[in-house]
Amino acid sequence: MSAGGDGGDEQAVPAILFDGRSARRHEIAIGRDAGDLLIVHETGAIERIALAALERQGSGPWGDRLVRPDQPGWRLDIPGGLPTALAAALPAPHRYGRWIDRMGLGRAAVAFAAISAALVGVVLTAPQWLGPLVPLPVERRIGEALVGDLASATCHTPAGDAALAKLMASVDLPGQAPVRAQVLKVGMINAAALPGNRVVLFSGLFDEMKDPDAVAGVVAHELGHARKRHVMQALLRELGLSVVLAGTSGAVPVQLAKVTGLRYSREAEGEADAFARDRLSAAAISPAATGAFFAKAAKEEPAGPWMVMLASHPASADRAKAFGGAVDRSRRYRPALSPAEWQALSRMCDEDKRVRPLLDF
Template sequence: MWNASLFDGQSARRYPVRVALADDALAVEGPETPAQQVALADLVRTANAASLSRRGSPGWRLVFADGVPAPVAERLAPPARYGKLVDRWGLPRAAAAFAAVSAALAAAVMTAPVWLGPMVPQAVENRIGTALVPDFAGSVCHTPAGDAALHKLMAQIDRPGGGPPIRVQVVKLAQVNAAALPGGRIVVLSGLLEQAKGPDELAGVLAHEAGHVRERHVMQGLLRQFGLSILLSGASGTAPASLGQLTALRFSRKLEDRADRYALARLQEARISPAGVAGFFDRAANHAPDEGNWLRYVSDHPDAGARQALFRRAVRKGAAYLPALSPDEWRALSEICADDTEAKFFSLW
């Protein structure tokens, strides 16, 4: 038997007791406390090497004068140092596992736009688009002939059966840009129409943006720019954004290349020459970024030189290409904002 002191957790008194090992329990008895048997499975070694606590009995302590006897200590679990799982695995293995889980979580967050974007249901993206895209109100340009020409152009360069029709709007804003927006929309700024030399150039630009829409790149761009919060705040209608933010969505080089190749395929199927958009990219590549309205397009669409070369190489010698629009149709579309005297200039920010 061993001498010990018992604290029953009911009072601050210290009771002298004698302790003996009895099968799978400790027999505890003393002159001032009732005899009791405590199962070894209920006893826990504490940080104090001389004491034991009892599960389910806060404040209960059994303190041995000369430390927990070896025959008792051998029958008990080792004292908890870091927590159950860490103590079970050991600190080195637990630390390695924690580092691996942390790296996996970091990788999941960093790559979330790539794998999560295409998984967002179209209906959710539509709601996000409704919440995010500003109301252009009186800044959208309309004329009967211009609208008809734009509809004809989109019908040629958008993939048949690719999904709901893409909604394209021409907004009166003197910047050279076009952008795919959430919810199956494309916005064309009037500055782009003023700089384009013909309908084939505009067809290539619109086909590229249609590629972003049809390939579900827009949600990836939103997640990259705004983070995962866009799924909650956007879907609930609490995350308005400026047109400047939306036209500045960043796509990876891989997604830009896929949109270019979508555009090439659609231009070839519509028998529209890629030379037009190649000329457009050539002017963008050779345009100084501080020269007026090209600034936004050059900054939002990098590597214009390489993309010009891609479309230039796709031109087939001897191919019977057709103009994307007739001269009258192109005039109606390119001057749609000039002809719509009620359209007002839109504020980008």
């Protein structure tokens, strides 16, 4: 496209459009016609937007970025950079942080997805406070974009699903939006919280854990990360906002391994462990088995199969002591699952003939 008219002297350049209505990226071309930006859509349709309605929002790995203050979520990335004459015709570049001043922090956080790029500078220095402010639906979308739904690797049997649901319900906080739990066919000892209220258990965990009470403790710990909103925090700190958001557009594939290997701060781990002990106590499940599990890990680490899980967690000996010490000898505990339920849960991935193991680790 060659845009005519006065001042329309530039060739069309390729750009990526996010229209703010869906997470989908549109590969389009842009040009200029007098005071308007022309957008040539994939369908061939041409859209005109007054240059005065656009704001330049700095540049980064995505190239130069234009946004529309009147349309949250709308953004245009020009990987090859803005053509010089078009850049000169645009309103002055936008300074990072100005929106936050204008909107107040609370509203800025709610508009997180929309004004993401404006927040980059702030977020990279402050994931601790920003992570928990990311609205859950946004976090859920980010999670789905980063790791997908993992359906083909998720083990299912009717009895196994029921046992997992019972375990989750017994240790989770009552009256909250549900956390989705999945058992994945992965031959490693690990469990992790994923963005958007999800918890995954690797089937390798069941080869090592012989007691449903210990699985309840590990699940409760991951639930703690989810309920305390630690996941976005760690994701932002470890991967950076640009990667996290690029993930939502499908531009940068982030492997499940990266997300399940997230490191939390020592403080967050302590909170998740405290949450786990509280929830086990509320469910009348003894913390003894969880303590014994960590004691065994402490003896064997950092050898072989433990590596993955322990690399991202605090010293097992301390955790063994904290869980073991939380046992109340005067209390009557109940098993987290019946023997039949435990059998169904721990053998679920062997019995599900349809599931495909995850190998991309």
